[in-house]
Amino acid sequence: MPATQDTMPAATVPKTMVAVAIDEFGGPEVLKVHTLKVPVLDKHEVLIAVHTAGVGRWDADMREGWTPDGEVPRFPLVLGTDGSGVIAATGSRVRRLKVDDLVYSYSFYNPKGGFYAQYVAVAAEKVAHIPGGMDREHAGAIPTTGLTALQGIDDALGVKSGETVIIHGASGGVGTLAVQFAKWRGAKVFATASGADGVALVRQLGAAAAVDGRHEDITAAARAFAPNGADAVLGFAGGDGLERCIDALREGGRVAYPNGVEPEPVKRPGVEIVSYDALAGVREFNRLTRAVEETKLKVPIAAAFPLAEAARAHERLAAGHVLGKIVLRVR
Numbered sequence: 244m245p246a247t248q249d250t251m252p253a254a255t256v257p258k259t260m261v262a263v264a265i266d267e268f269g270g271p272e273v274l275k276v277h278t279l280k281v282p283v284l285d286k287h288e289v290l291i292a293v294h295t296a297g298v299g300r301w302d303a304d305m306r307e308g309w310t311p312d313g314e315v316p317r318f319p320l321v322l323g324t325d326g327s328g329v330i331a332a333t334g335s336r337v338r339r340l341k342v343d344d345l346v347y348s349y350s351f352y353n354p355k356g357g358f359y360a361q362y363v364a365v366a367a368e369k370v371a372h373i374p375g376g377m378d379r380e381h382a383g384a385i386p387t388t389g390l391t392a393l394q395g396i397d398d399a400l401g402v403k404s405g406e407t408v409i410i411h412g413a414s415g416g417v418g419t420l421a422v423q424f425a426k427w428r429g430a431k432v433f434a435t436a437s438g439a440d441g442v443a444l445v446r447q448l449g450a451a452a453a454v455d456g457r458h459e460d461i462t463a464a465a466r467a468f469a470p471n472g473a474d475a476v477l478g479f480a481g482g483d484g485l486e487r488c489i490d491a492l493r494e495g496g497r498v499a500y501p502n503g504v505e506p507e508p509v510k511r512p513g514v515e516i517v518s519y520d521a522l523a524g525v526r527e528f529n530r531l532t533r534a535v536e537e538t539k540l541k542v543p544i545a546a547a548f549p550l551a552e553a554a555r556a557h558e559r560l561a562a563g564h565v566l567g568k569i570v571l572r573v574r
């Protein structure tokens with residue numbers, strides 16, 4: 244059997260690679276297959292031979308012209324903030340990771356191009372070994388969503404055992420993981436989901452109660468669940484549904500949401516509202532890996548596309564009602 248690129252020694256990393264990149268901003272059709280140079284490593288970086296790349300709504304925002312600094316990027320721009328794969332080469336100062344290690348990684352707006360590519364060069368601190376018991380496809384689906392879910396539960400809200408937590412937008416990429424982390428922390432979870440299939444999914448993942456937040460009375464159902472008011476709300480969708488969740492909080496209750504949720508919740512007296520961004524680092528990945536292993540995390544993958552069909556993956560994303568996560572199979 245011929246050696247796959249996954250098993251190639253570092254010396255055989257090719258000079259060029261297949262990547263999906265954009266040359267201009269626009270709709271899914273601007274995502275095109277390119278042949279690009281394999282990125283050259285700095286001393287603190289590792290080169291990952293990508294197996295799976297995550298597809299998120301932030302990728303679609305960047306495709307349409309959003310950048311974190313508001314500046315026009317250099318084209319061709321390779322999208323993709325996270326994924327999994329095998330270390331193909333390491334920078335001279337990297338000690339923690341070595342060639343052939345199976346890894347997962349999150350690097351938002353990665354300076355040398357994203358994960359929609361056969362190879363990506365990432366700062367080593369944003370790369371970690373794949374959790375035990377998880378395959379590369381599922382590990383590639385969770386770096387962004389897993390860090391966001393866990394940091395929402397543990398850091399932004401500080402959820403404690405016995406608390407009641409409302410997770411709004413629980414059937415999406417982040418929410419499906421947040422339900423499991425909240426339950427792991429000993430919380431009772433009330434989830435709002437999209438559609439009857441979304442409700443069934445979040446119940447299966449551990450929500451004690453759930454409603455279709457688009458069609459059912461969220462406040463009434465949440466009050467029936469927590470008659471004295473819920474302790475906390477974690478929002479993964481904005482607008483009226485999120486406001487109705489906040490209506491069901493107790494006095495002094497708290498709200499958190501990751502930046503990007505729009506519209507942002509309206510400030511109100513007696514309610515603490517915090518927004519946050521997911522952080523990637525050695526400590527953050529250690530915590531995520533432990534949480535994944537202890538919860539035996541279930542990762543719903545709504546759809547998987549070959550790398551060359553990234554445009555179709557973005558069309559699927561735009562169609563909405565994605566239960567869990569969309570991924571690209573790069574190898």
Ligand SMILES: NC(=O)c1ccc[n+]([C@@H]2O[C@H](COP(=O)([O-])OP(=O)(O)OC[C@H]3O[C@@H](n4cnc5c(N)ncnc54)[C@H](OP(=O)(O)O)[C@@H]3O)[C@@H](O)[C@H]2O)c1
Nearest residue numbers: 412415416417436437456480484501502503504520521564
């Ligand atoms: N700042 C950061 O570090 C960071 C990191 C990750 C994510 N984020 C943000 O976090 C948010 C969630 O990300 P995600 O990947 O989980 O997105 P997602 O997969 O689209 O999840 C959002 C979910 O909310 C559902 N929803 C919308 N309105 C609802 C309602 N009224 N009731 C119940 N459910 C409702 C959506 O269903 P439909 O699809 O059917 O509408 C979808 O399943 C996004 O805004 C993203 O930009 C920020």
